[in-house]
Amino acid sequence: MKLEWSPSFAIGHKSIDDDHRRLFEFVNEFVSTQNLDSARQTVIRLHDYAKGHFGREEAILAAAGAPDLPSHRKEHEKLASAIHSLLLSHLVPDKAPSEKDVIQKVAALLENWIFHHVLVNDMKQKATVKQLTERINSSRKQAAG
Template sequence: MALLNWKADYCTGNAKIDEDHRALFERVNDFHFAWQQNRDRKDIARVLNRLVEYAEEHFAREEEIMRASGYPGLARHQAIHEALFEQIFVLQGHFEDGRIRIDRDTVDFLRGWLVDHIVGEDMKFAAYVESGDEPAPARQASDIDVV
């Protein structure tokens, strides 16, 4: 069973950003599946590495789209991306060098990392594009469907 299920409410209105978000959902689900199946460390590390690499690529693409649109929240959004990437990069490093084991808290962190960011931050950009303003997000992460 998938950890995350994509739904239309997560769409930002930008096809490339939405495509990237769906791909990130798939990568988090791949990671969750590998963990559930008790795959060996090398397999889990490979899946986690794909997730980290794609997240970095996505953040760069998303920031470029925001820059091109004149999004006034870009600097703040970049700082959030930097902090998120640092957290996942540290997690990856600790896992690869054996300092941590993947557990339910790690899986929950990855789920929350992605979903909270989309619902809490990326929707601000969507609202800006739609209205030219940057309102607070209408939904909270606790309002979304997560398996």
């Protein structure tokens, strides 16, 4: 199933929203893979990109003064670990009963992960990010004029 990005998924910060769109693209790329080797390569790229995204997002949330940043950071650590576990447990050729079955199983896990990450965890930060954006815009207006 192809995941479609919706503007309703945006939390209002360009960098974070761009990252989320890219994460959706990685999951869609995985869903369309035909063999374990390309699936494994996609998950490796997804893992690396997600780690960078988590760092960027945490820096933005820290700047915004997000009160629940420690728990959000722990959630990121769990998600990164889950992706890594996928590589070890499902995408190893000699452990896979059938490439198609493994790809479908991992695709379902990734789809669930991306929706949970964006629509549950990050939506909780929408108001905090909005306040930061408003402060930045206000500062820019004051500096300009």
